[in-house]
Amino acid sequence: MKNIRKVIIPVAGWGTRSLPATKNIPKEMLPVYNKPVIQYVVEEAQRARIEDVIFVTNRDKSVIEDHFDYNLQLEAVLERGGKLDKVAEVRKVAEMVNIMSVRQKKQLGLGHAVLCARELVRADPFAVMVGDDLMFGGVPAIGQLIDVAIAEKMPVIGVVEVPFEKVNRYGIIDGEEISPGIFRVRDMVEKPKREDAPSRLAIVGRYVLTPDIFDYLEQVKPGHDGEIQLTDAMQTLAQHRGMMAVRLTGMRFDTGDWAEFLTANIYFALQDEELHYDLLALLKNFVQLQ
Numbered sequence: 356m357k358n359i360r361k362v363i364i365p366v367a368g369w370g371t372r373s374l375p376a377t378k379n380i381p382k383e384m385l386p387v388y389n390k391p392v393i394q395y396v397v398e399e400a401q402r403a404r405i406e407d408v409i410f411v412t413n414r415d416k417s418v419i420e421d422h423f424d425y426n427l428q429l430e431a432v433l434e435r436g437g438k439l440d441k442v443a444e445v446r447k448v449a450e451m452v453n454i455m456s457v458r459q460k461k462q463l464g465l466g467h468a469v470l471c472a473r474e475l476v477r478a479d480p481f482a483v484m485v486g487d488d489l490m491f492g493g494v495p496a497i498g499q500l501i502d503v504a505i506a507e508k509m510p511v512i513g514v515v516e517v518p519f520e521k522v523n524r525y526g527i528i529d530g531e532e533i534s535p536g537i538f539r540v541r542d543m544v545e546k547p548k549r550e551d552a553p554s555r556l557a558i559v560g561r562y563v564l565t566p567d568i569f570d571y572l573e574q575v576k577p578g579h580d581g582e583i584q585l586t587d588a589m590q591t592l593a594q595h596r597g598m599m600a601v602r603l604t605g606m607r608f609d610t611g612d613w614a615e616f617l618t619a620n621i622y623f624a625l626q627d628e629e630l631h632y633d634l635l636a637l638l639k640n641f642v643q644l645q
């Protein structure tokens with residue numbers, strides 16, 4: 356398998372869990388400390404040497420593409436004010452990666468969103484990163500998958516171990532651990548009943564896939580919630596081509612979940628030396644009051 360240069364980032368969902376914040380703002384643009392969630396995701400892709408980002412968007416999400424473009428008027432204002440560090444900061448975001456986009460005209464699920472990008476991916480293996488899943492620390496999560504995909508010449512999915520009570524919220528894999536943290540996938544099941552789950556290894560928003568997934572996605576029938584599930588097509592892909600899973604190391608925040616979103620904000624704000632002590636003092640004070 357060649358090196359992976361393209362990533363599909365679906366950002367076309369409704370973000371209903373994050374309402375009312377997301378009534379008019381895409382949830383991928385909500386800030387985690389001083390950057391929108393989507394910037395962390397694109398920075399992870401860039402660190403894994405991905406060059407081309409394909410956003411799957413909808414009519415209300417053009418602000419996401421704009422964030423990764425130049426804002427020359429703003430740069431001019433900052434330059435006139437002598438704020439050259441800020442100029443560099445905003446320009447850097449426009450120069451990280453090449454941006455392409457495709458519309459998902461109906462929100463028919465993650466699998467359908469990936470299928471919408473078919474014409475922009477063509478024949479090469481590619482990555483998928485879910486636009487509201489923030490991963491951080493150590494080797495970029497998508498880079499961990501790319502390394503295994505190249506070594507094993509197979510599609511690879513990212514997994515994390517979740518508590519038993521939460522297995523019914525995720526796609527869960529049945530796998531054989533062939534080396535620490537690396538699994539050969541035997542099967543997978545979307546949102547199983549707790550007692551039926553084959554493991555506690557949950558599929559999270561990072562994948563390296565081969566273009567034959569698109570044919571399988573075209574055959575997937577909508578599930579009970581009316582959505583075309585990526586897991587269903589990956590199950591067929593795993594049967595035909597084999598598939599590996601990597602237990603991801605590092606932090607993970609599902610920013611569509613308020614508790615995780617707020618924790619991410621505090622985590623990243625605490626990393627900033629200038630803010631660290633003031634924020635900690637305020638938080639300690641606040642927690643004592645509870």
Ligand code: UTP
Nearest residue numbers: 365366367368369370371372462463464468486
């Ligand atoms: P989620 O299920 O977390 O997103 O999908 P959602 O549907 O926007 O959120 P809730 O559950 O209503 O709060 C994961 C990712 O897939 C994208 C979303 O934008 C999100 O980044 N997605 C989801 C699409 O692009 N299209 C879809 O049809 C569904």
